[in-house]
Amino acid sequence: MTLPLHLTVNGQSVAEHVEPRTSLADFLRDRLRLTGTHLGCEMGVCGACLVLLDGKPVHGCLVLAVQAAGSEVQTIEGLAESGALADLQRAFHERNALQCGYCTPGMLITAHSLLETTPAPDRGEIRTALSGNFCRCTGYESIVDAIAVTIERRAEGAGA
Amino acid sequence: MSDRPAHIGQPHLRHNALRHLAGRGAYVSDLQLPRMLHAAFLRSPMAHGLITALDVEEARTAPGVVAVFTAAELNARCKSWTSGLGHFAGMVSVPQNILAEREVLWAGHPVAMVVARSRAEAEDACERILLDLDELEPVSGVDEVLLPGAPLAADGLESNLCFRTELKTEGVAQAFARAAHVVEGDYAFGRHTPVTLEPRAVVADYTPSSGQLTVHHGTQTPYQFQDIYARQFGLPDHKVRVIAPDVGGSFGMKLHLYNEEMAAVAATLILHRPVRFVADRLESFVSDIHAREHHVRARMALDADGTILAMDVEDRTPIGAFSAYPRTSVVEGNQSIRLMGAPYRMPDYRGELKVLFQNKVQASQYRAVGHPIACQVTEALVDQAAALLNIDPWEIRARNVVPDDAYPCTSPTGYQFEKLSHEKSLRLLREMIDYDGLRRDQAELRNAGIHRGIGLATFVEITNPGAAFYGVGGARISAQDGAVVRLTPGGEVHCAISVTEQGQGTETIMAQIVADQLGVNPDQVKVTTGDTDTTPSGGAAWACRGAGIGGETALRAGRKLARRIAEIAGAVLQADPDTLALRDGAVVDAATGVERLTLAEVGRIATYRPETLPAGTDNSLSVAQHFAPTGYPFGFTNGVQAALVEVDVETGMVRLLKHWVVEDCGRIINPLLVDEQIRGGVVQGLGPALFEECLYDENGQLQNGSLADYLVPMACEMPDIIIGHVETPTEDTILGAKGVGEAGTAAAGAAVMNAVNDALSPFGARLMQTPMTPARILAALCVGQG
Numbered sequence: 004m005t006l007p008l009h010l011t012v013n014g015q016s017v018a019e020h021v022e023p024r025t026s027l028a029d030f031l032r033d034r035l036r037l038t039g040t041h042l043g044c045e046m047g048v049c050g051a052c053l054v055l056l057d058g059k060p061v062h063g064c065l066v067l068a069v070q071a072a073g074s075e076v077q078t079i080e081g082l083a084e085s086g087a088l089a090d091l092q093r094a095f096h097e098r099n100a101l102q103c104g105y106c107t108p109g110m111l112i113t114a115h116s117l118l119e120t121t122p123a124p125d126r127g128e129i130r131t132a133l134s135g136n137f138c139r140c141t142g143y144e145s146i147v148d149a150i151a152v153t154i155e156r157r158a159e160g161a162g163a
Numbered sequence: 164m165s166d167r168p169a170h171i172g173q174p175h176l177r178h179n180a181l182r183h184l185a186g187r188g189a190y191v192s193d194l195q196l197p198r199m200l201h202a203a204f205l206r207s208p209m210a211h212g213l214i215t216a217l218d219v220e221e222a223r224t225a226p227g228v229v230a231v232f233t234a235a236e237l238n239a240r241c242k243s244w245t246s247g248l249g250h251f252a253g254m255v256s257v258p259q260n261i262l263a264e265r266e267v268l269w270a271g272h273p274v275a276m277v278v279a280r281s282r283a284e285a286e287d288a289c290e291r292i293l294l295d296l297d298e299l300e301p302v303s304g305v306d307e308v309l310l311p312g313a314p315l316a317a318d319g320l321e322s323n324l325c326f327r328t329e330l331k332t333e334g335v336a337q338a339f340a341r342a343a344h345v346v347e348g349d350y351a352f353g354r355h356t357p358v359t360l361e362p363r364a365v366v367a368d369y370t371p372s373s374g375q376l377t378v379h380h381g382t383q384t385p386y387q388f389q390d391i392y393a394r395q396f397g398l399p400d401h402k403v404r405v406i407a408p409d410v411g412g413s414f415g416m417k418l419h420l421y422n423e424e425m426a427a428v429a430a431t432l433i434l435h436r437p438v439r440f441v442a443d444r445l446e447s448f449v450s451d452i453h454a455r456e457h458h459v460r461a462r463m464a465l466d467a468d469g470t471i472l473a474m475d476v477e478d479r480t481p482i483g484a485f486s487a488y489p490r491t492s493v494v495e496g497n498q499s500i501r502l503m504g505a506p507y508r509m510p511d512y513r514g515e516l517k518v519l520f521q522n523k524v525q526a527s528q529y530r531a532v533g534h535p536i537a538c539q540v541t542e543a544l545v546d547q548a549a550a551l552l553n554i555d556p557w558e559i560r561a562r563n564v565v566p567d568d569a570y571p572c573t574s575p576t577g578y579q580f581e582k583l584s585h586e587k588s589l590r591l592l593r594e595m596i597d598y599d600g601l602r603r604d605q606a607e608l609r610n611a612g613i614h615r616g617i618g619l620a621t622f623v624e625i626t627n628p629g630a631a632f633y634g635v636g637g638a639r640i641s642a643q644d645g646a647v648v649r650l651t652p653g654g655e656v657h658c659a660i661s662v663t664e665q666g667q668g669t670e671t672i673m674a675q676i677v678a679d680q681l682g683v684n685p686d687q688v689k690v691t692t693g694d695t696d697t698t699p700s701g702g703a704a705w706a707c708r709g710a711g712i713g714g715e716t717a718l719r720a721g722r723k724l725a726r727r728i729a730e731i732a733g734a735v736l737q738a739d740p741d742t743l744a745l746r747d748g749a750v751v752d753a754a755t756g757v758e759r760l761t762l763a764e765v766g767r768i769a770t771y772r773p774e775t776l777p778a779g780t781d782n783s784l785s786v787a788q789h790f791a792p793t794g795y796p797f798g799f800t801n802g803v804q805a806a807l808v809e810v811d812v813e814t815g816m817v818r819l820l821k822h823w824v825v826e827d828c829g830r831i832i833n834p835l836l837v838d839e840q841i842r843g844g845v846v847q848g849l850g851p852a853l854f855e856e857c858l859y860d861e862n863g864q865l866q867n868g869s870l871a872d873y874l875v876p877m878a879c880e881m882p883d884i885i886i887g888h889v890e891t892p893t894e895d896t897i898l899g900a901k902g903v904g905e906a907g908t909a910a911a912g913a914a915v916m917n918a919v920n921d922a923l924s925p926f927g928a929r930l931m932q933t934p935m936t937p938a939r940i941l942a943a944l945c946v947g948q949g
């Protein structure tokens with residue numbers, strides 16, 4: 004059995020039929036081939052699958068595709084192309100805040116949401132905000148540094 | 164030739180990181196091929212048992228199912244494999260097959276394979292398979308598994324002993340007899356597992372018309388798997404192509420042979436369609452290798468003024484019901500007993516190793532193989548000795564490390580050290596951490612009821628392994644690497660090399676090295692890796708060999724091409740090639756630096772106008788170079804780590820306040836990437852020291868096999884890590900680089916354990932078991948005060 008599904012993904016309207024049990028992450032990856040959304044645990048603890056659902060970060064592995072009906076979904080691909088992440092991406096690159104890259108889309112989405120909601124988080128707050136994002140490669144410090152530098156640069160930019 | 168290393172040593176950024184930052188990584192788990200099928204496995208629910216009934220008929224007719232395989236169909240396609248290395252005399256392990264035939268050996272052992280249109284349908288069909296097992300008593304203990312009459316982990320074994328060895332110097336008994344002091348302990352290390360964020364993934368694709376098998380495989384060692392697939396399935400190796408694109412973490416876990424990958428290959432050979440298997444996280448916990456369960460009884464003998472005389476170590480390490488293939492599960496224990504005491508001037512030693520079978524997931528090599536065990540045991544004993552003799556922990560290390568001017572030298576376990584820098588490293592660390600200041604703060608805070616601890620750990624790391632590691636034991640595991648470097652017709656450079664990239668920055672450092680040989684920018688060097696059809700065969704990534712061995716390969720290939728370019732340019736310019744050099748993208752006069760011919764012009768002439776070259780000029784702008792390490796069997800590195808922790812003695816919680824590493828990895832090719840290798844490695848050492856443990860019950864059932872239950876280090880718990888360097892290049896190579904990938908993991912646990920015990924010292928409490936969970940810390944405090 005499949006159900007019709009209408010939603011907006013990265014600004015484009017999508018009409019598909021899906022099985023009710025299909026997760027949003029599987030739908031994005033397998034059907035729309037937006038493979039930048041990753042799967043690391045499929046139980047909401049690793050953060051590899053984060054996407055924005057109507058502007059808020061959600062775990063693509065926990066949300067069913069049908070639950071996103073009528074909503075606006077933004078994935079790493081859409082956010083990257085829109086330029087919304089440009090300064091974070093630059094800081095991650097300069098600071099080498101990724102190795103294998105598998106956690107990176109989720110890290111960027113967490114960082115993006117943190118910076119939208121908290122004006123000037125300190126290192127401790129950045130670490131706390133990342134507490135739902137598992138990275139096995141970096142040891143986290145470079146990621147914290149990259150986010151901290153982006154905050155500084157945005158503050159300078161705003162002041163300038 | 165280019166004469167200035169303009170790029171080696173610079174913090175160049177990783178180009179391939181940009182794709183990941185845009186969500187454009189290309190992992191095996193992302194791959195979809197036309198007509199691709201999905202695999203799921205029915206696994207044994209019991210740790211040990213005999214199959215009495217297996218009925219797959221109902222599954223065969225389930226929606227979406229294309230095939231259901233049991234051992235009868237799949238094992239027949241593939242030769243069985245048996246783990247062993249010639250230099251581990253007396254080692255035993257039973258032969259392995261893709262699916263369990265009669266006996267299941269661990270909870271999770273694959274019994275049947277379903278191949279369907281989708282993974283969900285394959286999983287649904289697994290539920291329709293009927294499996295009956297007669298339970299056998301599982302082997303799950305340590306010492307008791309060797310008692311007479313103990314149940315055996317697998318049919319065909321005569322005992323649960325996989326391997327035993329003993330190393331012994333002549334004077335060890337005497338050293339203990341004349342020692343003024345002996346410190347000792349029983350140290351236990353919890354089994355843990357690598358937990359790469361991308362699980363294991365494979366897409367196997369066989370085309371019968373061409374006889375070509377292509378396996379897209381998330382691995383760090385594609386050539387090793389090319390060889391395994393060719394031999395086990397009876398194919399010529401040039402008809403087997405293994406492609407390892409982006410890999411979402413590997414750390415040694417993805418170089419072992421697993422039943423599921425072999426099953427995917429067998430299935431595509433039968434079905435002639437691509438077959439995909441991607442482990443879900445629950446499957447990862449019961450099928451990825453586990454690592455490093457050790458039970459160590461150790462003693463250290465010292466003279467009256469705190470000079471280390473000898474160590475005596477017994478290490479028992481359980482591994483699962485068989486030894487892993489093709490590297491064996493013995494290497495871990497072998498390195499553990501050989502690295503004991505390695506930083507110290509210690510004349511005598513006895514080490515005994517017993518590798519034991521159990522009915523649990525196979526355990527084998529994981530980042531820093533054996534190092535954390537040797538380091539933690541040695542460094543714990545050194546701290547115990549310091550406390551007993553009332554010597555400062557830094558001071559006792561400074562007195563006992565092998566002096567920097569005493570090289571070359573050989574350890575009592577037979578390791579040959581070319582040149583290490585323990586004294587320099589200890590001095591640098593002392594400065595970096597303001598040791599005296601930390602001790603003053605610690606004393607003050609103690610009066611205020613705040614319990615901080617400072618822990619030190621010196622270490623030695625094995626890198627740049629030659630054939631002594633596996634090759635001499637008969638394993639088809641390459642210690643050499645190969646590169647093909649070419650100048651393109653447009654004057655740019657391409658380097659295809661056998662070492663692989665899992666995010667360490669392999670491609671970036673190879674570009675830097677080649678760029679320096681050819682006088683170009685690293686941006687002009689495209690590096691490709693991870694495809695057995697398009698790169699020369701080599702060892703790829705294991706045991707910290709990428710920079711040292713792969714880098715030297717790239718360097719020599721680059722020099723060969725530089726010479727060729729100079730010869731072609733010399734022919735064009737009617738100049739002696741020896742008077743020419745390569746700089747800034749051009750052939751220049753070596754003496755004056757005056758540009759003579761651009762590389763683009765060399766590329767054009769050699770490619771499109773070779774007839775204009777004098778007769779006999781070799782216009783080959785592609786050169787191949789292989790390199791196998793010679794000289795020392797291994798390129799050892801060294802360093803020292805320090806941890807600052809705060810222990811809440813009410814709750815047993817440990818807070819990691821700061822961590823420091825001084826590391827000597829020889830010539831540093833890229834300081835940015837080196838530091839991040841160290842940081843990532845440290846955190847992989849801190850995890851098992853504090854959180855990570857695969858908990859089994861007495862029935863051999865894994866109790867915490869999910870990412871919600873198995874605790875990994877997260878950002879909020881990890882400290883900032885400060886890094887310092889000493890640079891002692893190896894003289895075995897032109898490049899002088901050694902490895903660095905495992906240094907962080909080697910000693911982080913030892914440093915933090917010593918720090919926790921330092922914090923607990925006023926209470927007379929001491930932990931000798933990792934992970935140091937709050938419950939264990941509180942229990943130690945009870946004993947200390949009891």
Ligand code: FES
Pocket residue numbers: 041042043044045046047048049050051052053062063064065
């Ligand atoms: S895959 Fe969704 S949180 Fe891990």
Ligand code: FES
Pocket residue numbers: 100101102103104105106107137138139140141360411412666
């Ligand atoms: S970079 Fe590999 S998991 Fe974070």
